[in-house]
Amino acid sequence: MxxxxxxxxxxxxxxxxSEAISMKFDCTIVVIGTKESPVINQSKLKVYNLVYKxxxxxxxxxxxxxxxxxxxxxVIHSFDEDAFFFGSLLSFVYKKPYIHTxxxxxxxxxxxxxxxxxxxxxxxxxxxxxxxxxxxxxxIQYIPNRxxxxxxxxxxxxxxxxxxxxxxxxxxxxxxxxxxSKKNDILQTINLVKRLNIEGVKAKLIIVGVIQDxxxxxxxxxxxxxxxxxxxxxxxxxxxxQLIDVADFVVGGGRSFxxxxxRGKIMLCxxxxxxxxxxxxEKNFDKAFNQNFSSRITIDDxxxxxNYQQISQALIxxxxxxxxxxxxxxxxxxxxxxxxxxxxxxxxxxKIKYKPCFNIFDLTVQFFRLVSSQT
Numbered sequence: 001m002x003x004x005x006x007x008x009x010x011x012x013x014x015x016x017x018s019e020a021i022s023m024k025f026d027c028t029i030v031v032i033g034t035k036e037s038p039v040i041n042q043s044k045l046k047v048y049n050l051v052y053k054x055x056x057x058x059x060x061x062x063x064x065x066x067x068x069x070x071x072x073x074x075v076i077h078s079f080d081e082d083a084f085f086f087g088s089l090l091s092f093v094y095k096k097p098y099i100h101t102x103x104x105x106x107x108x109x110x111x112x113x114x115x116x117x118x119x120x121x122x123x124x125x126x127x128x129x130x131x132x133x134x135x136x137x138x139x140i141q142y143i144p145n146r147x148x149x150x151x152x153x154x155x156x157x158x159x160x161x162x163x164x165x166x167x168x169x170x171x172x173x174x175x176x177x178x179x180x181s182k183k184n185d186i187l188q189t190i191n192l193v194k195r196l197n198i199e200g201v202k203a204k205l206i207i208v209g210v211i212q213d214x215x216x217x218x219x220x221x222x223x224x225x226x227x228x229x230x231x232x233x234x235x236x237x238x239x240x241x242q243l244i245d246v247a248d249f250v251v252g253g254g255r256s257f258x259x260x261x262x263r264g265k266i267m268l269c270x271x272x273x274x275x276x277x278x279x280x281x282e283k284n285f286d287k288a289f290n291q292n293f294s295s296r297i298t299i300d301d302x303x304x305x306x307n308y309q310q311i312s313q314a315l316i317x318x319x320x321x322x323x324x325x326x327x328x329x330x331x332x333x334x335x336x337x338x339x340x341x342x343x344x345x346x347x348x349x350x351k352i353k354y355k356p357c358f359n360i361f362d363l364t365v366q367f368f369r370l371v372s373s374q375t
Contacts, residue, residue: 008177009255010103011039012241013121013146014079017101018045020148020338021345028071032060032086038238055370060086068094075349079103084113085366088357097352104254104292113362116355117348119143121254122292141348144289145341147258147332153242156235160206160246164229169202170315173247175240175256178220178232179213185270185277185295189251190223192276192311197227201315206231206247208240249314251277257293258336264329266314266321270295274304279311282327289335 078087091098250260
């Protein structure tokens with residue numbers, strides 16, 4: 001179940017996870033929002049789109065009841081906090097086991113929402129919820145693996161290459177929504193590519209993503225030059241992971257990092273209070289992984305000059321670049337690809353039992369959260 005149609009990473013995670021689990025269990029996806037999700041609509045599974053001009057609690061619950069009565073699910077599983085509100089209510093009404101997945105992000109100020117079964121993507125979140133008194137009796141699972149086979153669309157890749165021109169430049173790629181929260185991630189990568197070219201190292205940057213904040217979009221557009229290219233239309237932004245092979249280097253966080261790593265790319269991620277993104281190596285991998293390769297990452301004794309020199313070396317030293325990609329691919333096989341964790345999901349789904357977890361405080365907080373998001 002997902003709430004608020006969109007194209008963000010948790011929609012891809014929901015789709016990948018449910019399609020993988022469907023090899024053993026029948027799965028159905030429900031999307032609740034003001035429009036359909038193009039990401040979920042491309043799933044091979046049955047999809048119910050509950051679309052409303054204005055979301056009303058009673059109408060949503062009435063329509064969800066019809067879906068549940070028709071599908072008779074054994075387990076209800078939500079993938080964001082808004083969907084939690086409806087999922088937990090359905091679990092209580094139908095006495096069905098309930099799982100909630102927190103798809104990354106920073107730790108909340110208060111450990112909400114409270115559930116009996118919680119799946120987490122990052123060590124940062126896992127340690128936080130394990131230490132929370134509210135979740136002392138909860139079944140908390142750390143399963144970062146959420147990437148399936150990433151097929152490439154070479155027709156679109158060739159179109160991108162034609163658009164930016166073919167020369168000896170190394171290509172950087174960042175796939176990200178374009179809004180205030182991601183602005184610095186993008187600007188770090190732009191700064192890096194501009195410096196490389198100033199110093200005579202040929203590099204180009206492709207930015208792919210949906211503009212969700214016009215002000216940020218205009219700001220990013222002002223940075224575009226002959227080596228920086230921005231693609232924001234749905235042709236490229238939807239299923240953008242199909243474009244990964246256009247690049248030699250990929251800058252990403254969370255799911256976008258994992259998808260590119262599974263393709264064996266040289267990987268960088270945003271770094272807090274830095275001018276440039278961080279090159280991921282065996283030395284700093286664990287630290288970055290613990291925080292889901294997000295822009296919240298800080299590195300003790302970080303040397304920005306050393307980081308830049310390592311990036312430059314990876315562009316010109318093939319042996320060094322191969323060492324990095326070999327490590328990244330190994331880490332991807334172990335930590336990112338969902339196939340290695342299917343047995344764990346199967347066990348969770350097979351053994352889970354209904355246990356009441358009706359918390360009026362949590363539901364009230366989520367209800368007002370839903371109401372405020374509509375105003």
